[in-house]
Amino acid sequence: MDIYDVLLRDFPFLLKGLGVAIVLLAALLSIGFVLGMAICLTQLYGPKSRFVQWPLVIYERIFRGVPIIIMLFIFFYGISGVVDISAFGAAILAMGLRSGAYQSQIFRSAFQSVPAGQMMAARAMGMSKMSAIRNIIFPQAARHAIGPWTNEFSSEIKETSLAYVIGVVELTRQAHYIITSTQGNILTVFAVVALLYFILNRTGNSLLYAFERKLAVPGFEK
Amino acid sequence: MANDLILDVQDVRKAYDGLEVLKGISFSLCKGETKVLIGPSGSGKSTLLRCINYLTVPDAGRIYLNGEEVLDTNIDAIRARIGFVFQDFNLFSHLTVLDNVRICQIKVNGKRKDAATERAHQELERVGLADKAGAYPAELSGGQQQRVSIARALAMDPEVLLFDEPTSALDPELTGEVVRVMQQLATEGMTMVVVTHEMSFARQAADEIIFMENGYIVEQGSPEIMFTDSRQERTRAFLNVIAEHG
Numbered sequence: 001m002d003i004y005d006v007l008l009r010d011f012p013f014l015l016k017g018l019g020v021a022i023v024l025l026a027a028l029l030s031i032g033f034v035l036g037m038a039i040c041l042t043q044l045y046g047p048k049s050r051f052v053q054w055p056l057v058i059y060e061r062i063f064r065g066v067p068i069i070i071m072l073f074i075f076f077y078g079i080s081g082v083v084d085i086s087a088f089g090a091a092i093l094a095m096g097l098r099s100g101a102y103q104s105q106i107f108r109s110a111f112q113s114v115p116a117g118q119m120m121a122a123r124a125m126g127m128s129k130m131s132a133i134r135n136i137i138f139p140q141a142a143r144h145a146i147g148p149w150t151n152e153f154s155s156e157i158k159e160t161s162l163a164y165v166i167g168v169v170e171l172t173r174q175a176h177y178i179i180t181s182t183q184g185n186i187l188t189v190f191a192v193v194a195l196l197y198f199i200l201n202r203t204g205n206s207l208l209y210a211f212e213r214k215l216a217v218p219g220f221e222k
Numbered sequence: 223m224a225n226d227l228i229l230d231v232q233d234v235r236k237a238y239d240g241l242e243v244l245k246g247i248s249f250s251l252c253k254g255e256t257k258v259l260i261g262p263s264g265s266g267k268s269t270l271l272r273c274i275n276y277l278t279v280p281d282a283g284r285i286y287l288n289g290e291e292v293l294d295t296n297i298d299a300i301r302a303r304i305g306f307v308f309q310d311f312n313l314f315s316h317l318t319v320l321d322n323v324r325i326c327q328i329k330v331n332g333k334r335k336d337a338a339t340e341r342a343h344q345e346l347e348r349v350g351l352a353d354k355a356g357a358y359p360a361e362l363s364g365g366q367q368q369r370v371s372i373a374r375a376l377a378m379d380p381e382v383l384l385f386d387e388p389t390s391a392l393d394p395e396l397t398g399e400v401v402r403v404m405q406q407l408a409t410e411g412m413t414m415v416v417v418t419h420e421m422s423f424a425r426q427a428a429d430e431i432i433f434m435e436n437g438y439i440v441e442q443g444s445p446e447i448m449f450t451d452s453r454q455e456r457t458r459a460f461l462n463v464i465a466e467h468g
């Protein structure tokens with residue numbers, strides 16, 4: 001059997017790996033989104049007390065300052081010593097928490113780029129702070145955030161392949177299986193894998209770009 | 223008539239880091255009155271205006287709107303009854319003109335959407351921008367944006383309108399269209415406090431001119447008196463400077 005037959009035969013495994021990568025991606029981005037938004041809102045509008053603010057800063061610094069591969073090891077081996085956690089669970093957790101640190105920064109600078117006069121005008125008309133954030137600030141911040149968020153999306157797609165090191169059977173590991181079982185053809189297999197990552201990336205980017213266009217309003221051009 | 227009293231500002235004081243900006247300001251406004259606040263840069267005009275609706279919280283003093291004291295606890299409800307027009311418009315930039323004039327009617331006053339829409343169109347008509355309902359703020363000139371912001375304030379049925387240098391951010395050829403709207407409001411009996419350097423407006427529309435300097439009210443009086451016969455040397459000096467440059 002030459003490599004193309006093998007690839008054809010094992011393509012479903014690659015697709016399955018791609019599926020795992022997509023689920024991992026969706027999960028870590030969702031966790032990161034919720035966490036990042038919560039952190040951003042707390043930093044900008046929450047209590048100014050350092051007991052609230054410092055832990056957030058420390059969290060953000062750590063998760064942005066330590067290589068993800070180290071975090072994956074720490075989470076997998078660290079947590080599995082205490083509770084039973086799958087490699088997949090550990091990867092979602094480590095990468096979700098890290099994405100939260102990055103997304104909090106994206107959201108924060110997006111919120112901060114909304115001019116202060118917008119909040120002032122909303123409050124001056126009797127809107128509560130919550131209502132002003134929801135109806136006036138958030139829709140504008142979202143438009144500022146979507147570009148940087150697309151970058152985060154793209155880099156996280158690529159980083160899902162690192163979950164490989166703790167044994168998550170995602171796309172890269174599936175490729176590795178094929179290579180070891182056929183002894184060779186590294187380049188061909190990885191070329192196919194690269195193509196799959198690329199397609200996923202472009203599809204996601206196109207969807208986000210379409211969303212950005214849908215939200216487009218004069219005055220918010222980049 | 224005491225029951226005509228809309229706004230009563232009593233001995234308001236405000237300091238920033240020890241720098242006293244308002245040193246005990248008192249004035250009042252009856253229904254339908256227009257008072258114009260003038261004074262050199264840094265004299266505290268904006269601070270005073272912002273203290274009235276607690277955008278800046280005063281250190282001391284009392285403010286009453288139609289007999290009700292302005293407090294931290296009722297501030298959102300009070301603000302909904304006070305229109306504020308900013309120097310740099312502050313239109314909500316992600317919303318169309320129509321939505322700008324509509325959103326607070328709905329979100330703050332709890333009006334139904336069709337009622338808010340109808341009112342928004344009326345107010346846009348009133349400021350001469352009926353044809354711009356679908357435009358976004360970035361698509362309008364400064365003068366048009368300021369007129370939308372006036373419509374936005376009017377749509378809330380304010381008991382009093384506060385203007386903080388509404389024409390200062392505009393090119394000279396655009397100030398006229400905004401001043402005309404304000405003059406029309408004054409004529410129609412709107413109750414207003416206007417900080418402005420537009421002396422033609424002050425002359426024609428003001429019931430009273432208040433001259434502030436260094437955190438004090440130096441002098442107040444009708445335009446006739448203030449422009450021709452002000453008792454204070456400083457008022458005359460300031461009006462002369464304005465007359466030369468404005």
Ligand SMILES: Nc1ncnc2c1ncn2[C@@H]1O[C@H](COP(=O)(O)OP(=O)(O)OP(=O)(O)O)[C@@H](O)[C@H]1O
Nearest residue numbers: 238239243261262263264265266267268269270387
């Ligand atoms: N948020 C603030 N923090 C510190 N100082 C302030 C603040 N706002 C205003 N001031 C100071 O208070 C003083 C009065 O300012 P204010 O803006 O009320 O003056 P103004 O009469 O409106 O002047 P202008 O004609 O330039 O608008 C100024 O010295 C200003 O620097």
Ligand SMILES: [Mg+2]
Nearest residue numbers: 267268269387
């Ligand atoms: Mg000012």
